[in-house]
Amino acid sequence: MTQAPIMLVGMVALSAMAPVPATAHRVTEEIPFTQIFKATPVPIGGYHTVPQSDTVFQTTWNVAPPEYRGSADEVPVETGTVAADPLEEAIMSRLASIAALQDGWTGKNSKAPADSLVTWLQAHRDLLASAPHTVSIVPASSGALALQWEDTDRECTAELYADDRMMLFVDHLDSDDMDESTTTLDVDVLGRFLSTSELP
Amino acid sequence: MSYASDNGLAPLEDEAEVLLRQVHPLQYLVDGKLSSVAFYPSEDDQGVMSTRREAIGPERACLDWLEDHESAGTWGVSVGEFATHTVETTDDSSLPEQPEGHASADYTHMAEGLRRKKGRKIRDHAWNRGPLYRNPAVSTPVADDE
Numbered sequence: 001m002t003q004a005p006i007m008l009v010g011m012v013a014l015s016a017m018a019p020v021p022a023t024a025h026r027v028t029e030e031i032p033f034t035q036i037f038k039a040t041p042v043p044i045g046g047y048h049t050v051p052q053s054d055t056v057f058q059t060t061w062n063v064a065p066p067e068y069r070g071s072a073d074e075v076p077v078e079t080g081t082v083a084a085d086p087l088e089e090a091i092m093s094r095l096a097s098i099a100a101l102q103d104g105w106t107g108k109n110s111k112a113p114a115d116s117l118v119t120w121l122q123a124h125r126d127l128l129a130s131a132p133h134t135v136s137i138v139p140a141s142s143g144a145l146a147l148q149w150e151d152t153d154r155e156c157t158a159e160l161y162a163d164d165r166m167m168l169f170v171d172h173l174d175s176d177d178m179d180e181s182t183t184t185l186d187v188d189v190l191g192r193f194l195s196t197s198e199l200p
Numbered sequence: 201m202s203y204a205s206d207n208g209l210a211p212l213e214d215e216a217e218v219l220l221r222q223v224h225p226l227q228y229l230v231d232g233k234l235s236s237v238a239f240y241p242s243e244d245d246q247g248v249m250s251t252r253r254e255a256i257g258p259e260r261a262c263l264d265w266l267e268d269h270e271s272a273g274t275w276g277v278s279v280g281e282f283a284t285h286t287v288e289t290t291d292d293s294s295l296p297e298q299p300e301g302h303a304s305a306d307y308t309h310m311a312e313g314l315r316r317k318k319g320r321k322i323r324d325h326a327w328n329r330g331p332l333y334r335n336p337a338v339s340t341p342v343a344d345d346e
Contacts, residue, residue, distance in 0.1 A: 094226075097226060104268075105224070105270070106227075106269065107245065107250060107269075109242075109244040109246075110242075110244065110245075111244065134230050134231065135230075136228075136229040136231075136235065138226065138229070138235040139224075139227070140242060141241070141242045141244065141245060142243065142244060144242075146235070146237050148229060148235060155236070155320060157237075157316065167312070169313060169316055171236075171316065171317055171320050178313045178314065178316070178317040180312070180313040
């Protein structure tokens with residue numbers, strides 16, 4: 001996970017605190033960030049066994065804020081805790097569980113998803129986290145990774161295969177209609193499908 | 201031609217019999233419902249989906265499966281419900297390597313898209329019936345309407 005978004009969140013949280021005098025600037029580039037993983041698993045977005053990760057932020061002032069009356073050598077240090085993106089963490093945790101599967105995991109002919117496929121989805125986890133619907137990641141016995149979500153009267157599935165193939169399905173729940181399309185594994189096509197629930 | 205006739209077997213006829221299906225913990229959706237992925241076979245399964253017959257019992261079916269695999273629990277779909285979706289079911293426990301009371305659901309005559317459509321509908325039957333046995337060692341999300 002990159003730290004840039006966390007920095008922004010920390011800065012936004014701080015900006016809601018004391019007003020910043022014109023002559024004082026937060027030294028944001030010097031903020032140390034530390035990931036603290038709590039021991040107790042908590043359910044996040046329906047996923048289980050996800051460690052909750054918070055980000056501790058700390059900031060100092062290069063000039064003491066005007067309300068400060070203490071020593072110039074002891075300008076205040078503000079600390080706080082900002083939650084990391086729990087959904088992205090839940091996705092990574094789920095993918096880690098899937099990566100641990102072995103061939104035969106759900107029957108003698110079943111295949112575990114290829115490491116390259118899991119890695120590809122890890123790299124594009126932001127697509128899932130930002131989708132307008134809650135997207136489930138489900139391994140299939142074929143070795144595919146199925147992304148599934150419901151959109152009103154449709155159940156949508158994107159099956160991703162390690163051979164650079166993607167099968168997209170829209171199951172109309174109130175009829176016998178089933179739309180399907182097969183494409184190459186393409187992040188833009190997948191992103192549009194996740195956003196619109198419409199086949200390319 | 202069908203899986204049953206290809207193997208010299210007879211289809212199951214008691215429409216009330218509930219066949220037992222194991223669901224892997226990773227084949228639950230985020231909202232705690234079952235994924236349709238657990239209810240249709242892949243090409244590598246030769247187009248048939250494994251179940252156990254009702255007489256085995258949902259707890260034993262799960263415990264047997266846990267000897268070599270993972271399962272969050274046993275779910276059920278009746279012979280009649282499979283038949284509604286043109287999925288023929290067959291006791292194939294006489295075939296090599298099949299355990300006692302094994303039955304297969306035959307999707308061999310369907311194209312890929314139709315398998316998924318039928319799998320979703322068959323999932324709905326299992327979901328509406330509810331879990332027949334839950335593996336107490338596995339925690340899965342609980343759906344709002346469960």
